[in-house]
Amino acid sequence: ENFPTQHEIETCSVFKVLEGFYIVCNFYFKMSDLICPKEKTVVPLEDPIITETTSTLQEWGVLWKQLYVKHKVDLFHKLRHVMNELIDLRRQLIQGHLAQDQTREIKRHITVRLDWGNEHLGLDLVPRKEFEMVDQDHISVSELYKLRHGDGCQVPVQHHLFINLKSFTYNTISEDADVFFSLYDTRDNKQIRLLHAQSTLYTHTGHTQKGHIHTQDIFPQPLHEHVKEHDLSSKDLKRDLYIVTHVIRTANALLFLLLRPYGCAVLAMSDVFHTITDLKEEKDFVLKVYTCNNENEWFQIHENIIRKSSTKYSAPSTNYGLIISLQLLRGELDQIRRENQAVFSRALAITRKLGFPDVIMPGDTRNDLYLTLERGDFERGGKSVQKNIEVTVYVLYADGDTLKDCISLGSGEPNTSEHRSFVLYHNNSPRWSEMIKLPIPIDRFRGSHLRFEFRHCSTKDKGEKKLFGFSFTPLMREDGTTLSDESHELYVYKCDENTTFSNQGLYLSMPCCKEDFNSCPNLPSTLPFQRNPKETFWVSTQLCSTKLTQNGKAMDLLALLNWKAHPDKVLDILGQLRHINGEEIVKFLRDVLDTLFCLLDDNTDKYGPLVFQSLVFIINLLRDSRFYHFRPVMEAYIQNHFAGALAYKELIRCLKWYMDRSAEVVRQDHIQEAMRALEYLLKFIVQSRILYSRATCGMEEELFRASIQELFQSIRFVLSLDSRSSETLVFTQAALLNSFPDIFDELLQMFTVQEVAEYVRGTLGSMPSTVDIGQSMDVVKLQSIARTVESRLFFFPESRSILLPVVLHHIHLHLRQQRELLICSGILTSIFSIINTSESSVQEEVEMMVESLLDVLLQTLLSIMSKSQSLETARGQRCPQCTAEITVRDSPLLHYMKKIRFCNAWNLTDMEVFLPVQGEYVSTLLSLLRQMTEVHFHHLLNNFHSKEELKVREFLLKIFCVFRNLMKLTIFPRDWSVMRLLTSHVIVVTTQYLSPALHKNFSEADFDFKVWNSFFSLTVLYINQPSLQLEPLTQAKRKKVLDKYGDMRVMMAYELFSMWQKLGENKPHFIPGMMGPFLGVTLVPQSEVRNIMIPIFHDMMDWEQRQNGNFKLVEAELMDKLESMVSDGKGDGNHRELFGLLLEKIEQETWRETGISFVTSVTRLMERLLDYRECMKGDEMENKKIGGSSNLMNFYKSEMNKEEMYIRYIHKLCDLHLQAEDYTESAFTLLLYWELLHWEDRPLREFLHYPTQSEWQRKEGLSRKVLHYFNKGKCWEYGISLCRELAFQYETLYDYQSLSWIRKMEAAYYDNIIEQQRIEPEFFRMGFYGRKFPFFLRNKEFVCRGYDYERLEDFQQRMLGEFPQAIAMQHPNQPDDALLQSDAQYLQIYAVTPVSDITDVPQLERVPERIKSFYRINNVTRFHYDRPFHKGPKDRENEFRSLWIERTTLILSRPLPGISRWAEVERRELVEVSPLENAIYVVENKTQELRTLISQYQHRQHHGNINPLSMLLNGVIDAAVNGGIARYQEAFFDKEYINSQPEDTERIAQLNDLMQEQVHILGVGLAVHEKLVHPEMRPLHKKLIDQFHMMRAGLHQVSGSTCSSVCVCARACAVSVNIQSSLYMWSNRGCQRATQGSTLPEAS
Secondary structure, eight states: OOOOOHHHHHTEEEEEEETTEEEEEEOOOOHHHHHOTTTOOOOOOSOHHHHHHHHHHHHHHHHHHHHHHTTOHHHHHHHHHHHHHHHHHHHHHHHTOOOHHHHHHHHHHHHHHHHHHHHHTTOOOOOEETTEEOOGGGSOHHHHHHHHSOOOOOOOOOEEEEEEEEEEBOSSOOSEEEEEEEEEETTTTEEEEEEEOSOOBOOOTTOSSTTBOOHHHHOSSOSOEEEEEEEEOHHHHTSOEEEEEEEEEEEEETTEEEEEEEEEEEEEHHHHHHHOOSTTOEEEEEEEOEEESSGGGGGGHHHHHHHTOGGGEEOOSSSOEEEEEEEEEESOHHHHHHHTHHHHTSOEEEEOOSSOOSSOOTTOOOEEEEEEEEEEEOOOTTOSSOOOEEEEEEEEOTTSOBOTTOBBOSTTSOOBSEEEOOOBTTOSSOEEEEEEEEOOOGGGTTTOEEEEEEEEEOSSTTOOEEEEEEEEEESBOTTSOBOOSSEEEEEEEEOOTTOOOSOTHHHHTSOSBHHHHHTOTTOOSSOSSOEEEEEEEEEEEEEEESSOOSOTTHHHHHHHHTGGGOGGGHHHHHHHGGGSOHHHHHHTHHHHHHHHHHHHHHOHHHHHHHHHHHHHHHHHHTTSGGGGGGHHHHHHHHHHTOOOTTHHHHHHHHHHHHHHGGGTOSOOHHHHHHHHTHHHHHHHHHHHHHHHHHHHTSTTHHHHHHHHHHHHHHHHHHHHSOOTTOHHHHHHHHHHHHHGGGGHHHHHTTSOHHHHHHHHHHHHHHSOOTTSSOHHHHHHHHHHHHHHHHSGGGGSHHHHHHHHHHHHHHHHHHHHHTOSHHHHHHHHHHHHHHHHHOSSOOHHHHHHHHHHHHHHHHHHHHHHHHHHHHHSGGGTOOOHHHHHHOOOOHHHHHHHHHHOSTTSSOOTTOHHHHHHHHHHHHHHHHHHHHHOOHHHHHHHHHHHHHHOHHHHHHHHHHHHHHHHHHHHSOOSOTTOHHHHHHHHHHHHHHHHHHHHHHHHHSSGGGOOHHHHHHHHHHHHHHHTOGGGOOTTSOHHHHHHHHHHHOOHHHHHHHHHHHHHHTTGGGGGGGTTTTHHHHHHHHTSSOHHHHHHHHHHHHHHHHHHHHHHSSOHHHHHHHHHHHHHHHHTTOOOTTHHHHHHHHHHHHTTSTTHHHHHHHHHHHHHHHHHHHHHHHHTSTTSOHHHHHHHHHHHHHHIIIIIOOHHHHHHHHHHHHHHHHHTTOHHHHHHHHHHHHHHOOSSOOEEOOBTTBOSEEHHHHHHHHHHHHHHHHHHTTOHHHHHHHHHHHHHHHHHTTOHHHHHHHHHHHHHHHHHHHHSOOOOOOEEEEEEESTTSOTTTTTEEEEEEOOTTOOHHHHHHHHHHHSTTOEEOOSOSOOOHHHHTSSSOEEEEEEEEEEOOOTTOOOOTTSOHHHHHHHHHSSEEEEEEEEEEEOSSOOSSOGGGTEEEEEEEEEEEEEESSSSSEEEEEEEEEEEEOHHHHHHHHHHHHHHHHHHHHHHHHTTOSTTOOHHHHHHHHHHHHHHHHSTHHHHHHHHSOHHHHHHOGGGHHHHHHHHHHHHHHHHHHHHHHHHHHHHOOGGGHHHHHHHHHHHHHHHHHHHHHHHHHHHHHHHHHHHTTOOHHHHHHHHHHHHHHHHHHHTTOOSTTTO
16 A cells, blocks of 8 residues: 655566566665666575566466466466465565574475476476576586486485364263374384373263363363374384274262273374375364274274274264364474474473384483283182273382372373273273383382282172282393383282282282293292282383393493403403494493493503404494484594594504405405494594694604505505405405595595595505406495595595596596496586586696596497487487497497396386486586587597597597487486576587587598588587577577577577588588478578578579589479478478578579579468468367368479379368368369379379279279268269269279179169258358468458358358457458558458359259259359449339349359368459349249248158248248339339330340249249148138238239230330240240149139
């Protein structure tokens, strides 16, 4: 509402995105920017992702509206939703009130939606890094490729499930209830989570809706319980998980409360994951609560529900149940807490995993014991029924006191001091499967025990609980270990209510289980409590503690930590350290390390080797994924707590001793472990040396350097050993190579960069070549080199100059043998990434890479592309020149692909296998070429010259071939325009550098056609690349491309022109071969490119004219290529300008006449081809397609004389007719091919869909097909002549069987003519005016044969639908020149009448009307239409006397029907028809209409519907009585008119005859009408009869006087006797005809 001021408007941009939505971008400028706009660049101070979102929404806004127009409603609504989300997310970013983690998450959501929309709209992929667009100028091409095709390695992410209990509705519980939730894994049949929602449900008496729990009305505490599942791993999410809910009700039993099972609900997590499609999305779920049919099955009710064992549980009668909401969160818990403060501000219970997570984090302290009451077997005890057994659990300390609040029922519930189980009714073998958690303090764990008391809960008698037994178990054994994670069978001891447990020592001295009994052989004969041997009780435990252990071996660890108390056992303890569980060691990691180095300081000679082995074991333990997160703990210890200043000497000595023995020892497991621990061993060595140096002020520095030098000599010794015959040595070398790159950073603390680089170079150089080692070792060696390149050491320019040669040497060897290609490409990607970001000069490094890699890279790419091409041959994308020009070494590559281990199984027939390798090496080559400057190319070509000239030729052929393949193969996806444009830029720049070498080495006497042809093919392919065609792009995107690269098509076109000019006398080698490809370049819609190509066309024509005296070869080549290129979508309407420029050049030549003729023909062909392409678009109507095909077909025949193309388009036109079900037109179209064939036995080749056959056979087959189409089109008259032609051929060959068949068909056609009814179509004249119509319609007029029953209004609507931009003209006048030349479409349509050209149309009365009607409307070339006007003054008494007709006759270029429903008007004839002639014409036409309709009803063809006949009779008779004929009589039979117009005497008599004939026909029609009329329509029939009598009486009266007047007038005018006789006979015959054949009594 508050509009900005003028100043504010100048500093903001407003973009309209959606209707009602606007984006406002504020830009802030410095004052200097405003003062000096030419010297400063104005940059908005906003996040780049905001700018991208703004521009993307603008682009989407246009496309979004187009989706609605194209009826893509689903995508329309989805995109609208995404755009609204983007606007909201963008607003949050602009406000700037978000924390860093929230901002990052918002950006992630924005990029996900931007990429989704771009993908679904077919827009370009945007390369991103850290959610922001990447500038390709600041990274290498290989890095850019990796952004889309990365390795996909991801760090494991924790997931968290947020559960919110909203309500619980039930109708069968009248007591309070508790709800327990757990996550259940069906594959392991165990819970992985236990939680208890704080949802104790209280019922209130007097509530109106009993049993319906509602939050606000029922609970003193809210029902909405929030529970969060913590540390769910990706592995957990892939399990078959279910949320299981148990409902336990609290029953009132007289004097006490009793827990009873009620029901269970289950929800599959797979359904949750399918429903929750986005993180942080909260969805509601309804869980039905099922009840158990038999309480004995309660322990597995959730399994029965999951297995759908419906006989074991009952479904609720209604949809009552639990309503919970679930939300999936991802990330670390602290991050989740920061991002969802609103969630954590509520009463939230965090539930952890049962047991340790997949990754144990340092500082993660837990001490939980999970106890499950499984089952029990108890005696009946003299009772008549079984017991109701309740178990009470206590945790007691050594002093007998109960531990307070050490029992937890689950998350969300306060801890208690005792737990009472639920009761299974009348069951002496109850199975509870009830789990509780015991969070016992660590200091109270030793000496504590569990006691289980068993009571029978009587619901009768006094309603009391009676104690009858108990069990117990200690929590920790004598050796300090806790209960094992398993099921424990406990003894049950008898007791009663009077029993007191004040002295727990009484029963603790007794065995608690069978194992305890076996370990106590000297038990007293009398015990305080008697055990019932028939009763047992089972529990299971699971300990999750970071401080306690269940492993007896862990006691050795405790002994190690207290080694000074047992110094004699140290060696044994160190020997047993590797057998201790890793979880126990990491708990005390720092203490263990301190102990080991104390032992080393105490006695190096005695403990040194064992301490070294123990240290190696601990270091390798941290390589385990479970303890990987303890590596920072180890590093922190080394940096902050390690104090072994003398340790480095012993560590170096032991390490060197292990390496030196690698050539001697057979079993090398301990050596391999030491090699794997090399990184942390070096960390300890370096830190120890630093501590020693500080303490001694750098003493013994030379000794330390010498020891390191000797250590590296040992490393080189190990790597130089021949391992082909020793598998164990292979593993040792592999372990060393794998750890070697990890020591660089440690060495850099003690040595200079150059010194470390020299150490590394010597080590890498000591490795044997690929020939001398196995493939497995080869992979490890390359991986070590890859990590070396990625290390910090390689980033220093001074070290890179030392290391790069040896790295390139190994890569060159591998590429030459085509082994381990993927790893090599990864190394090169890293190298280019470092070089691209280096701030120092890299010219020498690039020079080094060019000399070592360029040639072998090209060879490798050709090998890979050769296989890709063979897979793409079916798609027509093979480059024929590539296999002809270059000899590709396939065998090593195929061998590599079969045996490669890096990619696992590589299927050679799978195209997806080659794309990553191919893309990797393409990006690598492009990176290298992009780094090369003119100096590099100059040195490269000079090196070739110094060797041999064939090397230049081979290099140029290779690189040109690779470039062509880059443009033909699908290396990069079509939506990756950034990569495609960058590739094109590198190619054009490289070509500009290489073209001078081509001219210098292969011109004049040294001309090499193959190299030049390869160059020209490359340039043509380059210019025609789809990715370089800027015209279809949006204006913003086109400007962006032009600003960055310019129009690269123009750059390559100039290079093409320059090299063509340098050909000189060698140009004829490419004429006419390159005419087609160069023509393709001219069809690119870029004016400058076309202007560049015009002189080349002129040059080619001129050279052929010089050599052959004509340019027929050029003409033939051009015509052949033009059709295929335009069909492929090339060319546009600006071709006239192109050929106009060519005409200007031809005007100056001596051969200009033939040249102008040639260019004119090409121009006309181009126009028709473009029209045809436009018409054949998928959404165009059939008539437009047929018109375009017919136009092009006729052009090929009449002007081009291209018979093969003519025949092709005959069949294309026929197929279009068949699709439109125009069978008559299909037949006439195929007759064009039929007429080209002869009845001869000349063999014909396979063509189109015709097989190899004789000409006679093909013509016979065509004849049969044409007959079939004529039959379906009901044009049997045309088929009869063809039947006779075939019959003559069969009779000549004595093929009587075929002759019989064709004669029968001919007879059937005659029957059809007589018996079947055919609808007479109407004909319409169409005028297409304006320059917007296609060329074949522009400013032309046609006559169209309408469809059956199609009237003028229907036809007009259909044509306006085919030409939606056209404006309908409302008058029949001819258009003026302004309208013809306008840039619009005007459509003029009106009906026309056929005028039969056949002079021998049967006119005898006995010929059926249907036969005569066929000849009136078929094979017609003349049509007319009338325009009435009054000549002179209008006769006010009778306008018919002065009503003249302007009759326009249209003569067509071909008859209708024919090869199309349309036929072009060839010329027009205009005549004026007098009023009398018009009257004759009107009466005659109406009579004909009556005759046709009456004939149809006489043959019962309208099946009882006589409405058309009634309407026509009524119209004619009523008009005759009230006007019409009466007005004609009044106008022309008047004596005054007859005397004044003696020249019309014959016409007056003819009109009189026609009137009499019409009366006769009306009489017949009324007779037919009387037979068919419905009784209810009799009054109408009676009216028609009465009016008919009046009409006939009036006509007879006028007719008599007219006859005498005509005779008198004739004598007065001295007309001959013959004329008088004729008139008399014509008149009498007309009168007689009116009375003949009438069935009405009155007519006789």
